[in-house]
Amino acid sequence: MVDSAPPPTAAPEAEPRRRAAPRAAGLLAAVGALLLVLVASVAVGAKQIPLDQVWHGLFHYTGNETDVVVRDVRVPRTLLGLLVGAALGLAGTVMQALTRNPLADPGLFGINAGAAAAVVSGISFLGVSSLTGYVWLAFLGAAAVSVVVYALGGSRGATPVRLALAGTAVTAALNGYVFSVQLLDTAALDRMRFWTVGSLASANSTVVTQVAPFIVAGVLLALTLARPLNALALGDDQARALGTRLTATRVLALAAVTLLCGAATAACGPVIFVGLMVPHVVRVFTGPDMRWILPYAAVLAPVLLLGSDIAGRVVVRPSELQVGIVTALLGGPLFIHLVRRRRMARL
Template sequence: MPVTRPRRPQAADPAVPATPAPPTRPARRAAGLAAAVLLLAAVVVLSIAVGAGRIPLGDIWPGLTDPQSPAHTVVHDMRLPRTLLGLLAGTALGLAGAVMQALTRNPLADPGLLGINAGASAAVVAAIALLGVTTFDGYVWFAFAGAAAVAVLVHAVGGGRTATPARLALAGSALNATLFSFVSAVMLLDTTSLERMRFWTVGSLADARPGTVWRILPFVVAGLLLALVLARPLNALALGEDSAVALGTDPALARAGGILAVTLLCGAATAACGPILFVGLLVPHLVRRLTGPDLRWLFPYCAVLAPVLLLGADVLGRVVARPGELLVGIVTAVLGGPFFIWFTRRGRAVQA
């Protein structure tokens, strides 16, 4: 009976190229994040170049580095502070919206819709009218206090741990309307402070100053780092409190850290720019389609793409109303309103 010898494994033919393995999901996410950073860099350049007077792209670098360049004054005194402020405020608002949606498990959570920005604005307006505060160093602490108070109040009125998305949205809408009515009433009664208060009804980047950028930078960085640290605990909290505890997460500590991060981010952004709506709602929903629910990727994407939206809206406002401009808060409201209506109708269709 013939004996069959086992065949030796043949080496791969070097002339035939091996089929490359498909990229893993983390690799795709990392590549997408790198593309988002490049997109942000392009929008930053566009924000410096576009305005009432257009600066050629070739003059941007000399305007940044050469004091003798004709564009130096415009770039350093106007465009660069405005762009940097939009970068910081966009990061703060987008990340605050993502943290709020994770913290409340509410897809409609947004610093504007839930009244956080309105709380910061109302506190600043009260400080201007009643205490005579006129500097950013005074504004920012009142903005933090107002943002924190409304964040806690919305959560309590909405039902605390048993809060549903609908109840939180209703509580936020009620507080939002009340606080903005207060702001309007104070503006009508205190005509001497009207010009200073008008800024707090619609968000704007037009009054950006280098000092403002440096003052809010520590608060935005602190909120950013805290949010990134909370990504893993909030991921665990999304599985339920019992599962979170089993995974080593303290739910109360995670919630307190989330409220602190939202307060830092919203308070700093509102103190510097006034209330800007819909950035914290739009960006997390768009990003979630790219990253899925994992907050370890969702938060960095939001921190990069939210300033793309805010700076893009600011550039659009400068272009469509030349030689004047539309405030960025108006542009984001026009862009975000239809999205909000679409999202709520889509949610009803899914529930039906």
């Protein structure tokens, strides 16, 4: 009797490769969607411009009115939306992983409010009017609120619920402060009113070049934290057993969030819900692996932000609806849906 050979089986390393293939294909599709939105952001606006004139403004600039709108207004606005979207998407993803709280968001944890309060204070009381001043004030405010929320949440004994409650309380207090300053300082009100709702309308090449280094540094730092954040998802004891340096990981994660949110908030004001919505959409395709969630979030968050900006420019032509308002209208129902889910109610 001849022994039959066992059927061939796939190599152990082949299974992860098979799982990675759909994720890689999805990431390529997301990049394609981002390219389409980038093109649409340059071609579509409150002022209707034929495509041939858009092309002329991009590649045959002569300085006429249409060329100025395309190259000097829409292109910087699109680039800023790309940078800010990636920053907010990654910041929200890192916050959710760091706190193991699926409802975590820089806006909900008070970081955006801290940056906004610092910038508004600088505008009203210190006479700050340059973007460079806004950036450093936003960093200071974001860092200070991060420390305050972490302390109020219990420091090393912090839990997701306590951090969420502390962030909500701090956000409410700071928002009240910002509104009070606006009411009391009517001279600065016009300068602050569009900024505080979140807007890309003031974008220009100077804004882009000044915030780009901070956002790029934050993006690179966030992407390098994928493996430590995966370990943190297993719990502190398991992460420590795997060799993860918990304190260093948390400090670097907060530094990444501060860089990303500080620069994004300084450039266009506090835009909420982008960092909350995108990670939840991404996990449908990637699962819980941060090595895939972070790149997906960096690509899809600008799609959401620029798509919202395009919608705001189109729906109320010839005026504009600020992007922060559009993202709030989209994010509110999603947040309610997340809170009502059974597993969120038990958080």
